[in-house]
Amino acid sequence: MRHWRTGLFMAAPVLLGFIFLVLYPVVSVIRDSFTSYNPLSGDAAFIGADNYTRLIQDETAIEVAKNTLIFACILVPVNMALALFLAILLNLHFRGRTTFRAIFFSPVIVSTVAWTIVWKYILQDDGPFNYFIGLAGVDGPNWLRDNPWPMISVVMVQVFKNLGMNMIFFLAALQGVPEEMYESSEIDGANRWQQFKKITMPFISPTILLVAILTIAGAFQVFAQVLLLTGGGPGLSTTVLSYYIFINAFQIFDLGYASALAVCLFVFVMGLTVAQWQIRTRWVFREV
Amino acid sequence: MRSKTNKRYARRNSKLTGWRLFGIYSLLLVISIPFIFPTWWMFTASLKPIEEVFVFPASLIPNDFQISNYAEVFRLQPFLRQYWNSMFIAILVTIISVTISTMGGYAFARISFKWRSKLFVVLLSALLMPAEVTLIPIFRLMVKSGLSDSFFPIILIPAFGAHAVVGLFLMRQFFLDFPAELEEAAEIDGLSRWRVFTKIALPLSGPALASLAIISFLYSWNLFLEPLVFLTEPNKYTLPVVLPQFTDTYGAPIFNVQLAATSLSVIPVMIVFIMAQRHFIRGITMTGIKS
Numbered sequence: 279m280r281h282w283r284t285g286l287f288m289a290a291p292v293l294l295g296f297i298f299l300v301l302y303p304v305v306s307v308i309r310d311s312f313t314s315y316n317p318l319s320g321d322a323a324f325i326g327a328d329n330y331t332r333l334i335q336d337e338t339a340i341e342v343a344k345n346t347l348i349f350a351c352i353l354v355p356v357n358m359a360l361a362l363f364l365a366i367l368l369n370l371h372f373r374g375r376t377t378f379r380a381i382f383f384s385p386v387i388v389s390t391v392a393w394t395i396v397w398k399y400i401l402q403d404d405g406p407f408n409y410f411i412g413l414a415g416v417d418g419p420n421w422l423r424d425n426p427w428p429m430i431s432v433v434m435v436q437v438f439k440n441l442g443m444n445m446i447f448f449l450a451a452l453q454g455v456p457e458e459m460y461e462s463s464e465i466d467g468a469n470r471w472q473q474f475k476k477i478t479m480p481f482i483s484p485t486i487l488l489v490a491i492l493t494i495a496g497a498f499q500v501f502a503q504v505l506l507l508t509g510g511g512p513g514l515s516t517t518v519l520s521y522y523i524f525i526n527a528f529q530i531f532d533l534g535y536a537s538a539l540a541v542c543l544f545v546f547v548m549g550l551t552v553a554q555w556q557i558r559t560r561w562v563f564r565e566v
Numbered sequence: 567m568r569s570k571t572n573k574r575y576a577r578r579n580s581k582l583t584g585w586r587l588f589g590i591y592s593l594l595l596v597i598s599i600p601f602i603f604p605t606w607w608m609f610t611a612s613l614k615p616i617e618e619v620f621v622f623p624a625s626l627i628p629n630d631f632q633i634s635n636y637a638e639v640f641r642l643q644p645f646l647r648q649y650w651n652s653m654f655i656a657i658l659v660t661i662i663s664v665t666i667s668t669m670g671g672y673a674f675a676r677i678s679f680k681w682r683s684k685l686f687v688v689l690l691s692a693l694l695m696p697a698e699v700t701l702i703p704i705f706r707l708m709v710k711s712g713l714s715d716s717f718f719p720i721i722l723i724p725a726f727g728a729h730a731v732v733g734l735f736l737m738r739q740f741f742l743d744f745p746a747e748l749e750e751a752a753e754i755d756g757l758s759r760w761r762v763f764t765k766i767a768l769p770l771s772g773p774a775l776a777s778l779a780i781i782s783f784l785y786s787w788n789l790f791l792e793p794l795v796f797l798t799e800p801n802k803y804t805l806p807v808v809l810p811q812f813t814d815t816y817g818a819p820i821f822n823v824q825l826a827a828t829s830l831s832v833i834p835v836m837i838v839f840i841m842a843q844r845h846f847i848r849g850i851t852m853t854g855i856k857s
Contacts, residue, residue: 281677281678281679281759282677282678282679282680283679284673284677284758284759284760285673285677285678285679285682285759286673286679286680288669288670288672288673288677288760288763289669289670289673289674289679289685289734291665291666291669291670291726291730292666292667292669292670292689292726292730292731292734293670293685293689294726295666295725295726295727295730296688296689296692296727296730296731298726299700299704299722299723299726299727299728300691300692300695300700300727300728300731302703303699303700303701303702303703303704304695304699304700306703306706307699307700307702307703310702310703310706315706317706317709364597367590367593367594370582370590371582372582372587372590374591376843376844376847378594378598379847380839380840380843380847381598381601381602382597382598382601383843383846383847384601384602384605384836384839385601385604387784387835387836387839388605388788388832388835388836389787389788389790389805389806389831389832390788390790390806391788391790391805391806391809391810392608392806392809392828392831392832393604395809395810395824395825395828396604396605396607396608396825396828397604399607399611399619399821399825400603400604400607402620404620405620406607434600438600438601442601446847491694492693495693495694495696498696499696499697499698501697501698501790501791502790502791502806506810520696520698523698523702524698524791527698527701527702527705528705528795533702533706536702537702540696540698540699540702541699543696543698543699544695544696544699547694547695547696548691548694551694
């Protein structure tokens, strides 16, 4: 304890940044959600829970909440399953595996904006994707206009963009499973699937939990993809909560209402995280 | 029994060959298409005349090279200026956030101070905070203090905000595995805790610092929501904000020029990645989550 001064001093910049750029804004956004704050009309009156009653009656908001859930419910399992699958494949010994790792990781370093702009062209009705599947005799729909494809397109573009990060996390975890465990289980006559279920999964379960938490939190923040790929459309079909907040806050400047929406998003993400943390004992073999 | 086990064990560790290898290669090649094709197509389409971008049959290599698309990028926007903005902001953000995250990460890993573990849990909540939640009050504050149309919030938020906590988390993870004997020896020699950090710990954390620097640089370079909200003058734009704005007077995107600008923003990052990819991925694995 005798170095506590040095410790606090060294942690101070991040702590202060956290207080002013995370903690204060969260408190402030909760306060704003009870006001009619709008910089255009100069309004900032305290209006109680009006924003929240409006939110419950706002059919758009309900639709948006539904879309957000659909988005997360497709994105998270697809992303994690594919990332784990690729990590297992690329953990095998063969020539060229580092090249493949780099290939799957490469979209992570590209900006979301650049990645989305390019995909928007690829998925156009007369774009290269429809051309190439046309060669195989498939008459592709307009991926960004014909429901339900716009939502699936946004999800997949996001999956390809960020999957590499999760893959690397899983690879690191797989490399940490001690080889002796497999050896002794083989002496006991376990097959590959049993090994995967009884050794690999329990061992990497803390990483699975962490990746799940980060992927879910990320799924609720998807923004640029929606703005640039579909603009939330057609209709409302791809408008998710974070995009809806952006429109309310920075295009209509209805900051009071946007704050109420932001509080909902915040409660949503935190609630899910706490829930996952609570059930961790059930499926996480080792403590993190 | 024993020999059979040995054989299976040997198979697990030996290199794949024959049909199994062929199977894995074909599977991986098919899966890699959506990861590689966009970059290839972006670059080739940026060299095509506009009529060729959506022509059937789609060409993988331009029939007609039109380098002038790249000149057009600089004619339509103050692109050099915007490039510099992105670079300048990313460098500043990297310097600041690497410095403070490393100090903080070291403190949380190696120095016990009051409420350390409680503070750490509170800090971790920043990892889950959607940017939209915190942005509204910060926007309000910046407008009030007249700093909204400046680089100030674009540097401040990534350098000191939630991203700094990510950095702190990664560096803490790294310093937790640092051998304690080295530090103890140094302390016996009478070095202060701060000096132990700068003289012993820092010189040995080069690879971790490098990967943190890369992560921070990319984070700032690719930041979109904050510059989109704060910056209003084209002269102050960063690259992600300007890329969607290569449009004609009716607002329709000029495909080939837009893709040329996009290529210009992606290519330097790609080159650095291809050259350093081994260190890059290893660095993330190392600082990343091991347990």
